[in-house]
Amino acid sequence: MMKENNNVSRRSFLKTGAGLGSGLVISFFIPAYAGRLKNVMDKMQGETVFAPNAFLRIGTDNKIKILLAHAEMGQGIWTTLTMMIADELDADWKDIEVEHAPAAAAYFHTQMPMQITGGSSTTYSEFDRYRTAGASARILLVMAAAQKLGVAIEACKTENGHVLAEDKMIPYGELVTIAATLKAPEKIPLRTKEQWKYIGKGLKRLDAPDKVNGKAKFGIDYQAKGLLTAVVAHSPVMGGTVKSFDDSKAKLIKGVQQIVKIPTGVALIADNFWAAMQGKKALQIEWNLGENVSVDSNTQLEQFRKLAATEGLPAAKSGDVKMALQTSSKLLEAEYIFPYLAHAAMEPLNCTVKITGDKCDIWTGTQMPGMDQFAAATILGFKPDQVQVHTLFLGGAFGRRANPKSDFVVEAVHIAKETGKFIKMIWTREDDTQGGYYRPSFLHKVIIGTNQKAMPVAWQHTIVGQSLLAGTPFEGGIKNGIDDSSTEGVADSPYLSSIPHYYVGLHSPKINIPVLWLRSVGNTHTAFVMETLMDELAFKSGMDAVAYRRILLKNNKRPLAALDLAAEKAGWGKPLENNHFQGVAFHESFGSFVAQVAEISLDTNGSLKIHKVTCAIDCGLAVNPDGVRAQIESGINYALSIALYGEISFKNGQVQQSNFNNYRVLRINEAPAKIEVHIVNSSDKMGGVGEPGVPPLAPALANAIFAATGKRIRRLPFGDVHLKV
Amino acid sequence: MIQLTVNKKKYELDVDPTMPLLWVIRDIIGLTGTKYGCGIAQCGACTIHLNGEAVRACVTPVSKAANQQITTIEGLSADNNHPVQQAWLLVDAPQCGYCQSGQIMSAVVLLKETLNPTDQNIDDAMAGNICRCGTYPRIRKAIHLAAQLTKEAGS
Numbered sequence: 001m002m003k004e005n006n007n008v009s010r011r012s013f014l015k016t017g018a019g020l021g022s023g024l025v026i027s028f029f030i031p032a033y034a035g036r037l038k039n040v041m042d043k044m045q046g047e048t049v050f051a052p053n054a055f056l057r058i059g060t061d062n063k064i065k066i067l068l069a070h071a072e073m074g075q076g077i078w079t080t081l082t083m084m085i086a087d088e089l090d091a092d093w094k095d096i097e098v099e100h101a102p103a104a105a106a107y108f109h110t111q112m113p114m115q116i117t118g119g120s121s122t123t124y125s126e127f128d129r130y131r132t133a134g135a136s137a138r139i140l141l142v143m144a145a146a147q148k149l150g151v152a153i154e155a156c157k158t159e160n161g162h163v164l165a166e167d168k169m170i171p172y173g174e175l176v177t178i179a180a181t182l183k184a185p186e187k188i189p190l191r192t193k194e195q196w197k198y199i200g201k202g203l204k205r206l207d208a209p210d211k212v213n214g215k216a217k218f219g220i221d222y223q224a225k226g227l228l229t230a231v232v233a234h235s236p237v238m239g240g241t242v243k244s245f246d247d248s249k250a251k252l253i254k255g256v257q258q259i260v261k262i263p264t265g266v267a268l269i270a271d272n273f274w275a276a277m278q279g280k281k282a283l284q285i286e287w288n289l290g291e292n293v294s295v296d297s298n299t300q301l302e303q304f305r306k307l308a309a310t311e312g313l314p315a316a317k318s319g320d321v322k323m324a325l326q327t328s329s330k331l332l333e334a335e336y337i338f339p340y341l342a343h344a345a346m347e348p349l350n351c352t353v354k355i356t357g358d359k360c361d362i363w364t365g366t367q368m369p370g371m372d373q374f375a376a377a378t379i380l381g382f383k384p385d386q387v388q389v390h391t392l393f394l395g396g397a398f399g400r401r402a403n404p405k406s407d408f409v410v411e412a413v414h415i416a417k418e419t420g421k422f423i424k425m426i427w428t429r430e431d432d433t434q435g436g437y438y439r440p441s442f443l444h445k446v447i448i449g450t451n452q453k454a455m456p457v458a459w460q461h462t463i464v465g466q467s468l469l470a471g472t473p474f475e476g477g478i479k480n481g482i483d484d485s486s487t488e489g490v491a492d493s494p495y496l497s498s499i500p501h502y503y504v505g506l507h508s509p510k511i512n513i514p515v516l517w518l519r520s521v522g523n524t525h526t527a528f529v530m531e532t533l534m535d536e537l538a539f540k541s542g543m544d545a546v547a548y549r550r551i552l553l554k555n556n557k558r559p560l561a562a563l564d565l566a567a568e569k570a571g572w573g574k575p576l577e578n579n580h581f582q583g584v585a586f587h588e589s590f591g592s593f594v595a596q597v598a599e600i601s602l603d604t605n606g607s608l609k610i611h612k613v614t615c616a617i618d619c620g621l622a623v624n625p626d627g628v629r630a631q632i633e634s635g636i637n638y639a640l641s642i643a644l645y646g647e648i649s650f651k652n653g654q655v656q657q658s659n660f661n662n663y664r665v666l667r668i669n670e671a672p673a674k675i676e677v678h679i680v681n682s683s684d685k686m687g688g689v690g691e692p693g694v695p696p697l698a699p700a701l702a703n704a705i706f707a708a709t710g711k712r713i714r715r716l717p718f719g720d721v722h723l724k725v
Numbered sequence: 726m727i728q729l730t731v732n733k734k735k736y737e738l739d740v741d742p743t744m745p746l747l748w749v750i751r752d753i754i755g756l757t758g759t760k761y762g763c764g765i766a767q768c769g770a771c772t773i774h775l776n777g778e779a780v781r782a783c784v785t786p787v788s789k790a791a792n793q794q795i796t797t798i799e800g801l802s803a804d805n806n807h808p809v810q811q812a813w814l815l816v817d818a819p820q821c822g823y824c825q826s827g828q829i830m831s832a833v834v835l836l837k838e839t840l841n842p843t844d845q846n847i848d849d850a851m852a853g854n855i856c857r858c859g860t861y862p863r864i865r866k867a868i869h870l871a872a873q874l875t876k877e878a879g880s
Contacts, residue, residue, distance in 0.1 A: 274741065660767035
């Protein structure tokens with residue numbers, strides 16, 4: 001009963017939020033509405049709730065609930081966004097509770113009209129909004145105290161969840177009833193850098209205690225009375241459909257409840273996962289494999305090579321590259337190959353759906369709750385506000401849970417709709433690995449002309465690979481045929497400003513394999529090409545690899561600061577231990593500037609040991625410095641999986657990998673013995689940190705391998721390449 | 726009927742004896758701290774203790790655990806005060822956190838067998854536990870710290 005009431009009030013809250021939020025860059029509730037919201041809200045013990053904006057609420061019991069417009073998927077925003085509010089609100093930590101916000105317009109991204117966690121943007125995009133949310137609440141509480149005590153606002157201070165005035169200390173909870181009736185001033189002053197207690201200094205992760213004792217709830221952990229488990233038998237070839245199926249044996253399995261055909265396969269519902277899996281194994285299905293049956297990685301590579309022989313649509317150009325290549329003193333020509341990649345988050349994809357009359361509830365871990373809400377509503381013939389999305393912790397995402405097509409939510413909603421049951425759909429690891437939405441495969445062809453000083457004067461660069469945006473609601477982002485996510489890191493490379501003639505061309509072949517952004521997106525391949533080529537050019541020039549880059553980056557302050565710091569901390573150019581070799585790389589992405597030095601050795605069998613990765617990052621203000629270090633460590637190890645092992649390949653339309661035994665990912669014994677992260681002391685524009693640690697690692701490692709072996713690496717992954725010295 | 730003891734609590738369950746312990750723990754008993762990651766003993770997210778040994782619950786049939794002591798992450802301590810949990814918190818090891826139950830359960834057994842593990846001992850013992858967030862540097866650090874905390878608590 002209690003729960004139902006809460007749901008009703010939650011809906012009305014969201015309705016208000018949606019109306020006020022849409023179209024506004026900063027979508028606060030206007031305080032005049034706060035009084036009407038006093039009945040609002042779940043689980044808080046206090047009778048009156050003070051909800052000065054969409055991002056926090058304070059109860060009469062002093063409890064402060066902070067609502068996150070973004071999802072916690074490991075990147076630490078559970079803590080960082082809370083720090084922003086706490087620094088302005090003078091809250092007591094023991095009173096703070098954090099929760100994911102529902103899907104609603106009030107929680108749209110500050111830079112785009114949708115609710116999304118991605119692009120490494122959470123911290124910088126929320127820096128003003130979350131601080132202002134905390135500051136406006138604090139001002140209202142101070143105004144309430146002044147009114148209550150009959151003193152001037154200026155006579156009140158705040159500390160640790162209390163307003164201090166004269167000789168009194170009033171807990172916030174005692175002020176919320178009055179505060180809810182007041183109107184905040186239009187201008188909300190924010191604290192200065194000198195006044196910050198948490199920002200720039202840091203805080204331990206607020207989600208960690210529940211992540212060391214099993215209490216943290218991920219999407220897959222959602223439990224409720226009457227909830228059944230659904231699994232899906234998918235076509236062995238992506239895009240295939242069910243021709244016919246025989247479920248007579250499956251139905252005999254104890255615990256199996258219902259079997260239905262859905263657009264993406266056959267769904268089987270059972271009392272628990274194990275029974276569902278036994279049932280799935282007993283299904284006999286005939287498939288229409290569809291046109292993807294001809295997809296083959298080797299054939300595709302030849303197609304890409306043919307395309308790369310022509311220049312492609314211009315993504316960036318300057319001067320006359322053809323002429324300049326003809327008059328260059330030397331040419332360097334290279335082809336690079338990158339396979340499809342699966343995100344392989346630890347938590348396999350899953351989604352729980354309950355349809356009750358004219359309302360649908362969804363529990364899942366998602367980076368795009370609004371898109372998922374819309375997709376579910378479309379299937380059910382509902383309005384979006386009839387669908388509630390409850391975001392639980394994401395057991396990793398890396399872009400896979402930000403699908404504009406909401407594939408796993410759509411599938412679960414179809415199952416719930418077809419069966420009329422309350423279901424939790426769980427994908428097996430095999431479903432997850434073979435389920436598509438991969439980082440596309442890419443081929444780069446580059447011809448570089450150098451002058452007599454061995455500096456590049458002509459750079460012809462052709463990129464071939466599927467567009468991420470084509471066929472999605474983001475398609476409008478493709479301008480003049482160019483999807484920037486295919487060319488980022490090349491077309492906007494800071495090196496190009498020192499090269500008079502260049503042409504960056506793009507081919508975006510249409511292939512029916514569903515593709516998606518993966519942690520650092522286009523930079524996963526472009527940084528490798530640019531930075532291994534820089535190393536090669538430097539080597540051919542006889543110059544040091546850092547010194548060579550410094551010449552090309554001469555007017556770029558932030559790249560140089562990152563490069564110099566990484567080189568200094570790694571002891572670049574200084575004698576190394578016997579048989580140790582270093583490689584360096586720099587890359588800019590998501591507004592941050594990252595340089596890495598990898599130090600390796602190879603034993604006589606060619607077995608690689610990574611002794612140390614030294615990293616420097618300029619991300620502007622580091623709101624939570626240890627969080628920045630953690631994200632860079634994470635990015636480096638994620639990149640190592642890509643560099644050494646990551647490959648999804650196709651034969652007769654079937655994905656050749658299925659689980660961690662053949663889609664290998666980095667293990668602790670293969671991780672660098674040491675990772676050092678240095679943050680450039682910077683007050684420049686803030687950038688992201690979740691992704692920018694990924695791109696420089698693979699080229700830094702490949703450059704170190706060249707230093708050791710004299711061999712250039714032009715194809716990923718290279719973990720099984722014979723690396724003998 | 727199969728009798729199980731999970732976190733010192735006794736259960737009598739009418740389940741398929743071939744059902745892996747993972748699904749008994751998650752779906753029948755309702756403890757969700759033990760995670761499903763791969764189902765083929767490749768990732769370690771489902772690591773639990775069977776009579777004090779680290780085992781992969783996803784490939785251990787429930788019949789094999791009948792009448793034996795099972796400990797899951799929920800049974801490790803009442804209030805996060807196990808030295809391994811403490812160390813995990815002190816170094817802020819978790820990110821997404823999905824693999825950490827399994828990591829911690831493996832680390833507890835390592836430290837029981839090796840009081841002062843070297844990096845090599847850690848790498849050897851923990852190689853079966855995948856972390857896609859790549860928290861490996863902090864896991865190593867936390868295990869060293871837990872060894873120290875255990876020693877301090879004992880002295």
